Amino acid sequence: MDCHAALAMMNSNAMTAHTIAPSACGISLFDARPFFEKALQYGVRHGIIEEARLEAICQDAPKGMVQIARYFGTEFLRPELEKAKDRMVNLVSLYLEDTSGGDLRRAAESLREHSLLSRSKGGSDMLKKLIAMPQHSHFGMHERAGFSDEQIPLLAKWSLRSYADYQTELAQRSEVAQVVDAALWLAHSLGMDADELEEADADAEAVVRTALLALTAKRSEMPDWVTLEKVVTALRKKGTAVEIALPKKLPEALQPGVLAVRESVQADLEKLLDPAQNLRKLLRQTPAFMGRYFWREDALNEVDQHERATSKAWDKATGGHDDEGSLLTLLLCLGAGSTAKTLLTEKGAAALIRKIRKSGLKPELAQQFIREQAPAQHQGNYLRLWKCFLEEALPTLQSDADYALHDALALLRRECNVE
Numbered sequence: 001m002d003c004h005a006a007l008a009m010m011n012s013n014a015m016t017a018h019t020i021a022p023s024a025c026g027i028s029l030f031d032a033r034p035f036f037e038k039a040l041q042y043g044v045r046h047g048i049i050e051e052a053r054l055e056a057i058c059q060d061a062p063k064g065m066v067q068i069a070r071y072f073g074t075e076f077l078r079p080e081l082e083k084a085k086d087r088m089v090n091l092v093s094l095y096l097e098d099t100s101g102g103d104l105r106r107a108a109e110s111l112r113e114h115s116l117l118s119r120s121k122g123g124s125d126m127l128k129k130l131i132a133m134p135q136h137s138h139f140g141m142h143e144r145a146g147f148s149d150e151q152i153p154l155l156a157k158w159s160l161r162s163y164a165d166y167q168t169e170l171a172q173r174s175e176v177a178q179v180v181d182a183a184l185w186l187a188h189s190l191g192m193d194a195d196e197l198e199e200a201d202a203d204a205e206a207v208v209r210t211a212l213l214a215l216t217a218k219r220s221e222m223p224d225w226v227t228l229e230k231v232v233t234a235l236r237k238k239g240t241a242v243e244i245a246l247p248k249k250l251p252e253a254l255q256p257g258v259l260a261v262r263e264s265v266q267a268d269l270e271k272l273l274d275p276a277q278n279l280r281k282l283l284r285q286t287p288a289f290m291g292r293y294f295w296r297e298d299a300l301n302e303v304d305q306h307e308r309a310t311s312k313a314w315d316k317a318t319g320g321h322d323d324e325g326s327l328l329t330l331l332l333c334l335g336a337g338s339t340a341k342t343l344l345t346e347k348g349a350a351a352l353i354r355k356i357r358k359s360g361l362k363p364e365l366a367q368q369f370i371r372e373q374a375p376a377q378h379q380g381n382y383l384r385l386w387k388c389f390l391e392e393a394l395p396t397l398q399s400d401a402d403y404a405l406h407d408a409l410a411l412l413r414r415e416c417n418v419e
Contacts, residue, residue, distance in 0.1 A: 035093035043108030060116035091123030133173040137204040176258035190222040206294040229362035331366035
């Protein structure tokens with residue numbers, strides 16, 4: 001195959017120009033030829049690419065076509081070789097247009113100084129790097145190992161796409177990659193590595209938002225839910241004039257991505273710092289905020305925190321008393337809708353009985369209190385105590401025959417705390 005035949009085979013479908021629309025200045029033409037062909041012809045026309053270099057390009061072309069056909073399928077079928085020819089022209093064009101910035105002289109000089117196969121490989125490497133970049137900000141949805149053989153079919157599709165398509169995809173993936181890199185850097189500064197983020201299926205933007213909150217509150221670790229509540233509580237104490245600070249020593253390359261996310265955090269502060277907002281409901285149940293922030297899963301710490309809060313509320317209600325009389329007095333007051341007490345005066349006991357006979361008793365209120373506030377290990381015993389008391393006491397407490405309240409008061413003196 002001579003030089004001109006090889007080039008003709010590579011560019012058989014590319015030697016056309018399409019007329020667009022007439023303009024005031026005449027006919028406007030759109031040159032649809034591959035950038036490789038335009039650069040090659042420019043180089044020959046302007047003496048940049050001489051006959052010997054042109055001959056070397058012609059010799060490299062068939063070799064490259066066979067290699068590409070073999071890589072994506074087989075070199076023994078003509079349709080595969082035809083497609084390999086298109087791929088090679090496109091890969092060389094991608095690389096030349098990208099590295100030259102669209103300058104035909106620089107592209108022609110590149111063809112003069114380097115082999116055609118190296119320019120084709122350059123285009124392939126560009127696409128492999130693109131494919132290896134993350135498409136999604138969720139750590140569990142992209143590979144961090146770079147290009148792999150499983151992605152060859154995707155490379156086959158991209159090897160026939162235009163440079164404009166490449167630029168659009170690169171811009172989109174670059175934005176994602178920048179936020180992912182920022183999340184990795186911030187998480188590392190707060191003691192969390194990439195494997196943990198991937199295992200947690202964390203979203204990069206959510207990680208950045210939480211990290212900025214934590215750093216603004218002078219925290220040194222990525223928070224779990226309990227700590228995140230403390231972070232927001234601490235910021236709420238500062239009022240609404242909180243300014244989300246950029247982390248110290250943040251690499252310059254990561255700053256644009258972090259600044260963009262920082263603006264969204266600053267906008268969220270109106271609700272995050274509102275004392276009337278229940279943070280758990282805001283972040284876990286409000287559609288606009290669900291998934292916007294990240295916290296480490298620490299079920300044991302959450303349970304421990306809940307138990308401490310529950311224990312504190314129970315101790316406050318019971319006054320630290322755990323005898324049956326005090327508990328039954330408290331539960332009876334709650335069931336009657338009265339002020340919770342563990343000790344009644346004679347007058348108070350009589351008033352409680354009259355209220356029960358007038359308005360009735362709601363045992364479920366006391367049961368709910370036990371389930372929500374009592375220590376988990378004692379809830380069963382307390383519920384049984386309350387049930388047994390009701391079975392024995394209700395007929396007397398609600399009896400209309402006991403006009404003077406003698407039997408009802410006697411029951412309360414025996415079972416509850418009445419002084």
